[in-house]
Amino acid sequence: MALTTLLSAVVALQAPSTPVTADLVLLATSPTPDVAKIRPYRSALVAQEYQVKTIVSGKNPDVKAGSKIRLFRWGLMDGKPTKVGKAKKGDKVRLTFKPLAGWTQMEREFQVDTLESDLAITYFVEVGKPK
Amino acid sequence: MARSTTNVFARKAFPLLTLAVAFAVPALAADTKAPVKGALVKNAPAKKAPGKKQDEKIGIYDLKAIRAVPLNPEIIGKTKKGNIVFEEVKFTSVPGVRTYMILSYKEGANKLPGIVVIDRFKAKPKEVEATNNYVAISVAPVSGNMDPKKKDTVGGPRIDPTKFSMDDHYKENPNDSYIYHHTVALLRALDYLESRSEVDLSKTVVSGYSWPGLMAAHLHALDDRPAAYVIFHGLGYYSDPDGMSGGRRAPISRKQYEMYGAGAYAKYGKKPMWVGVAMDDYFTRLDSIMEVYENLQCEKKFVWVPNRHHHETQRKELSYPAPYPWQTHWQMGNPRPSEIAEGTVAIENGKVLYTATVEEKEALKTSEIYVSYGKPGNWLGRTWHSFPLRKAGEKYQAEIPIYDAKVPFYVAGQISTPNGWYVGNGLQFIEPEKLGVSTANATYPNVLFDPSRKSDLYLRTGKSTWVAEGPGGKGSVILVPDDPQNDLGMIQFQNIDPMFWKGGKEISVFLKGDGKPGPVTAYMAYDTNYYIDKSVPNYTQFQLVPTGQVFAAGWKEYVLPLSKVANLPRVGSLFFETAGSRPLQIGTISWR
Numbered sequence: 267m268a269l270t271t272l273l274s275a276v277v278a279l280q281a282p283s284t285p286v287t288a289d290l291v292l293l294a295t296s297p298t299p300d301v302a303k304i305r306p307y308r309s310a311l312v313a314q315e316y317q318v319k320t321i322v323s324g325k326n327p328d329v330k331a332g333s334k335i336r337l338f339r340w341g342l343m344d345g346k347p348t349k350v351g352k353a354k355k356g357d358k359v360r361l362t363f364k365p366l367a368g369w370t371q372m373e374r375e376f377q378v379d380t381l382e383s384d385l386a387i388t389y390f391v392e393v394g395k396p397k
Numbered sequence: 398m399a400r401s402t403t404n405v406f407a408r409k410a411f412p413l414l415t416l417a418v419a420f421a422v423p424a425l426a427a428d429t430k431a432p433v434k435g436a437l438v439k440n441a442p443a444k445k446a447p448g449k450k451q452d453e454k455i456g457i458y459d460l461k462a463i464r465a466v467p468l469n470p471e472i473i474g475k476t477k478k479g480n481i482v483f484e485e486v487k488f489t490s491v492p493g494v495r496t497y498m499i500l501s502y503k504e505g506a507n508k509l510p511g512i513v514v515i516d517r518f519k520a521k522p523k524e525v526e527a528t529n530n531y532v533a534i535s536v537a538p539v540s541g542n543m544d545p546k547k548k549d550t551v552g553g554p555r556i557d558p559t560k561f562s563m564d565d566h567y568k569e570n571p572n573d574s575y576i577y578h579h580t581v582a583l584l585r586a587l588d589y590l591e592s593r594s595e596v597d598l599s600k601t602v603v604s605g606y607s608w609p610g611l612m613a614a615h616l617h618a619l620d621d622r623p624a625a626y627v628i629f630h631g632l633g634y635y636s637d638p639d640g641m642s643g644g645r646r647a648p649i650s651r652k653q654y655e656m657y658g659a660g661a662y663a664k665y666g667k668k669p670m671w672v673g674v675a676m677d678d679y680f681t682r683l684d685s686i687m688e689v690y691e692n693l694q695c696e697k698k699f700v701w702v703p704n705r706h707h708h709e710t711q712r713k714e715l716s717y718p719a720p721y722p723w724q725t726h727w728q729m730g731n732p733r734p735s736e737i738a739e740g741t742v743a744i745e746n747g748k749v750l751y752t753a754t755v756e757e758k759e760a761l762k763t764s765e766i767y768v769s770y771g772k773p774g775n776w777l778g779r780t781w782h783s784f785p786l787r788k789a790g791e792k793y794q795a796e797i798p799i800y801d802a803k804v805p806f807y808v809a810g811q812i813s814t815p816n817g818w819y820v821g822n823g824l825q826f827i828e829p830e831k832l833g834v835s836t837a838n839a840t841y842p843n844v845l846f847d848p849s850r851k852s853d854l855y856l857r858t859g860k861s862t863w864v865a866e867g868p869g870g871k872g873s874v875i876l877v878p879d880d881p882q883n884d885l886g887m888i889q890f891q892n893i894d895p896m897f898w899k900g901g902k903e904i905s906v907f908l909k910g911d912g913k914p915g916p917v918t919a920y921m922a923y924d925t926n927y928y929i930d931k932s933v934p935n936y937t938q939f940q941l942v943p944t945g946q947v948f949a950a951g952w953k954e955y956v957l958p959l960s961k962v963a964n965l966p967r968v969g970s971l972f973f974e975t976a977g978s979r980p981l982q983i984g985t986i987s988w989r
Contacts, residue, residue, distance in 0.1 A: 297559050298559075299558070299559035299560070299561075300559070300560075303559060303560040303561070303562065304559070304560070304561050304562065305562055305563075306563070306679040306680065306926075308928060343886070344886030344887075344928070344978070345886070345928070346886075367523075367524050367525045368525040371709070374606045374607065374629070376517070376561075377517070377518065377558075378518075378558045378559055379518065379519060379558070380558065380559075382547070382548070383519060383520075383547070383548035383549065384548075385474075385476040385483045385485070385499070385522050385548075386476060
């Protein structure tokens with residue numbers, strides 16, 4: 267198969283993953299870095315662990331009521347901390363997120379993840395700016 | 398732990414990283430002999446893999462001494478998710494450091510191509526790559542962790558992700574350095590993988606984005622076993638023999654460059670290298686790129702990204718398929734993509750012409766040259782112009798306008814195809830007077846930004862929405878400064894070359910107010926970074942709409958007097974800031 271044909275076929279298979287919106291309870295969080303300490307980076311994704319309470323919309327096999335998920339959220343944007351750094355264990359939030367795997371741009375961002383490694387938990391990324 | 402994964406992969410986005418090989422990877426063999434969990438595994442077989450360097454001393458790496466340390470690999474865990482296996486392995490990378498690694502692959506994998514994704518912190522499972530029939534390898538860099546129960550590397554210098562500066566790792570003693578430790582860990586991971594039937598090292602690609610790219614550049618020098626190396630940005634700093642870079646003190650000393658600089662290692666690697674790089678990158682500066690390019694002795698393909706740092710624009714030079722045409726050519730033997738040969742610059746009939754040959758495997762989408770005027774330096778604030786590279790007989794030619802014969806320039810060619818892949822040739826530094834050019838042959842255009850062209854070449858902010866309505870019938874663009882994927886907080890406009898604005902008095906900017914509260918501010922910055930750092934007074938501020946006033950709805954021309962701009966000859970960028978980082982609608986920008 268010619269390379270062009272091959273790649274065209276591959277492109278046709280690309281489908282953006284559907285976001286999931288769910289009500290969550292914060293279980294653990296990584297710290298938000300100080301922008302002065304991570305220069306030249308100006309933004310950072312911060313890993314947090316949540317328990318899923320209710321799925322509001324969307325579908326993902328790794329997101330079920332009662333399951334644990336990990337979310338990367340923008341803790342630092344344009345050199346300024348967001349409200350993510352103020353989150354406390356037990357906080358209840360409604361968030362919209364997509365899987366990290368395959369979202370190349372987010373996989374490449376500066377990530378702070380001090381949570382204990384757990385291969386069984388799937389990572390997601392909050393869609394948009396933390397509200 | 399096994400989990401139900403019905404239809405997991407059907408719903409996931411296909412990975413940009415591995416899309417191109419999804420069809421190219423052979424079917425899995427059924428007779429895998431993977432070691433079992435908990436087994437202590439013997440060292441790699443004695444048979445030397447092709448391309449394995451054994452006894453050389455390359456820079457700070459003494460390969461003989463490194464390999465004298467027994468790996469003592471141990472599989473410490475295996476997790477299954479559907480038919481994907483995440484296998485955790487620990488091995489000794491340097492004395493006192495047990496490196497943690499995760500292998501991700503499909504059950505039954507046998508001699509599959511590999512992808513080493515160099516991670517900045519922690520090792521990560523790579524489900525998407527494994528789903529696409531790769532064996533994905535992720536090695537945890539040193540973190541200073543001392544708890545052997547943690548799924549992390551044990552030992553080595555302490556690295557805190559919340560206090561991670563790139564400049565902190567150019568240590569006098571390599572054993573204190575993240576760069577040394579991570580590179581050796583990656584090298585030893587490949588040594589270990591020689592013993593694993595799941596992966597074919599000769600079809601393995603090593604990839605690093607940004608900071609991890611530096612480790613990829615080092616590994617390229619040390620190891621010719623992988624098929625190719627793919628680096629996004631990540632070549633790091635350069636320091637000349639006097640410790641200078643672009644007329645200023647380099648961010649690292651010459652000794653640090655010789656120990657850790659990508660250019661110092663470039664000559665050693667034999668396997669192909671693909672580099673996609675911003676021409677205004679903070680870390681990978683232009684002099685470093687040129688040094689690496691010149692020193693590489695292997696096949697090399699560079700993709701140039703003008704005026705946008707790491708941010709995305711509609712040009713998408715580094716988005717899918719980015720490296721894959723070349724990566725899959727080197728890795729899988731896919732057909733060789735279109736390419737552009739090195740260019741030459743010469744005077745012909747009073748014109749300065751850039752000439753290059755192009756091997757066209759298909760019709761081209763774009764062919765252009767990028768030109769940046771000005772002496773070496775100002776690496777982060779240089780403006781890159783695009784001029785068309787047109788077919789002229791058997792070759793391609795572009796005319797380079799000379800606005801001032803005393804001003805040198807950098808130039809490189811680049812082509813792209815309808816499928817969206819780009820490839821460039823080598824950058825050159827040209828002094829027109831040395832070519833015999835004594836006078837200008839062009840006048841610098843007054844219009845700096847013409848929205849009717851719908852080109853975001855000079856817009857470092859990512860998301861551009863082109864609108865037909867605008868002053869003078871030229872249309873306009875709406876820019877979003879705080880898009881989370883292009884997070885600058887401000888809008889940056891890059892076509893600022895005041896050295897050519899002979900007799901220029903002011904800049905005119907048309908903005909459309911949104912009827913909401915101000916302020917709206919413009920900044921003209923010299924020695925530019927890719928953002929306005931208000932702790933560094935390298936800019937002149939113009940309050941277009943003061944605090945307390947409304948950004949009146951409708952179009953208005955704003956004038957920035959050049960007489961008030963500090964260090965005008967060195968100014969390289971124009972920034973706009975809106976209250977609350979609101980979107981801004983911009984019409985024509987010009988100087989007069």
